[in-house]
Amino acid sequence: MSAMPLVLGIETSCDETGVGLVRDGQLLGDALASSMDEHARFGGVVPEIAARAHLHALRPMVEHALDRAGVALGDVDAIAVTAGPGLATAVQIGLAAGKAYALALGVPLYGVHHLAGHAAVDVLEHGPLPQRCVALIVSGGHTSLLLLGDLARDPIAHLGDTADDAAGEAFDKVARLLGLPYPGGPAIDRAARTGDPSAVRFPRPLTGPTDPPYRFSFSGLKTAVARHVERHPGPLPVADLAASFQEAVADTLSRKAVAACGDHGVTTLLLVGGVAANSRVRALVAKRCAAAGITLRVPSPRLCTDNGAMIAAVGDLLVHAGATPSRLDLAADPAAVLRGALLHGPGDSNTAVLR
Template structure:
């Protein structure tokens, strides 16, 4: 009988300091997240230097709490997984250097994990019987991808954003209508009070048969609409703006995801990333999936945000394949999916 494998995982790619213990890539024994949202809200977005300092302050406490809650010691851990890209370079370095020191001192293998691969792997935690191949739509504040997951660690990027990520557009639009940061949840909530067909915002489609995304156009269209209303001294219905903007984004995400499933003859699509918590995206994809005979899967909200449990899942599948990272592994803020 094969021994259970325990991964201690660390995630510090942006403004969450997280540590988790994951068993066999599927079972979360602990998942501790120290959020910095309350700090960055007053700045209207994440300040990299502030994020890095906060990671340094809390990382030791977060890792100790993860081990304690899981009821295991460092000696019982089989490997240490850590995000090394993409992300904010200073934030990444805090988690990576801590993990490298821990791996060296404890003589445990180090597993460097791609943050985007971690988001995809969150679905392996939520759906215990999920195995590749399937299509995954990764939508977060910094990333928007459609990926064909061929196997664990083997990906084909079908489409990606050519400018703003979807979550980034949400934050900018939220700021423009006075909702503040973080924008995604606030627009999603306000949109439920508005008419999604009140304003016709553009949907970007490329003429080269590409399934790439572009969200700078719809973001600019919202800003132009607000400026015109201001110049005419007409009152803006913020709920209608939020609902109409959200519909434009969700329509494009859904259309491209369904097209990818048809192209790859896939009957499953998984959603991942912070925007995967969005109620309109979930509802629209599920409805369209039912019409097309495609099963739509998504993680629990806690696994959609940045967290170490998803990094532990991805690290496990790398570990069992023997993909061990050297102790001179460096942070790669622009790391591509599938790149080593």
């Protein structure tokens, strides 16, 4: 393998088929296909439709990414692919493709955890992460506060996770209540621009003095919006409700994230995941970090949502750290728990351990 290995990353955990090419912390090229429009009429992602879309899109996306990077497939030194968590059939498509490319090219395979990709992608824009930082990962399926060390070498500590709906799920469900289109996050963000965030004081879940300080819960907030909608006579003030709901989410996320940094003596917060693209979440987290003297790192919105660059970024870190590659019989793990960047293979307790 060359001194500056080229890593091809593949991401198919949900409805985006993402491919990225990273060399030494630099994104050389990427490509993304989304099947979101095919799911919109169902109000959510249909796994079988997503898997079929991945099958059709994966090879063209690899070719587009290679073209944009100005490299050939034969130049690739390692393959990184999401092995979980995600929709079972969707993850399996990407993992099978990753194995095929690794086998055909004779290069190592790294089956990585999807959420580690969200954390790693910021490296591509803002350079190496500090020795310790707190990461707030907010997406359609996940809302977590993590304590990070070296992403490629150290275990990842969960400070708190969501007890029920993730923030992104709540956005989708509330959008449906307000008659807004899928996906709900961007729709609510747009509607909220002309609304009053103080019009309705929706609850801030699990922010009381006796509540778990870093745990999240958005099911009750969603229900509070539903009850308000049910009781409201006449036309709904959609903009005000969208802004008020969005404010409750942003307030809850930012409050807990900044507290976690202070409690753990960490001076850098990493904000990542699809909901990190929300304008109010970004703005309020930035305001509270500045007031607390915390450095905020947040990727460009296009790198917050699922993409191949983030998986290639994890692979790049693992290759440079000398991590042991995954075995080719690595199984997809749709419910993988985030303990480290690499996922274990069957019967191989050392898959995620450095040489």
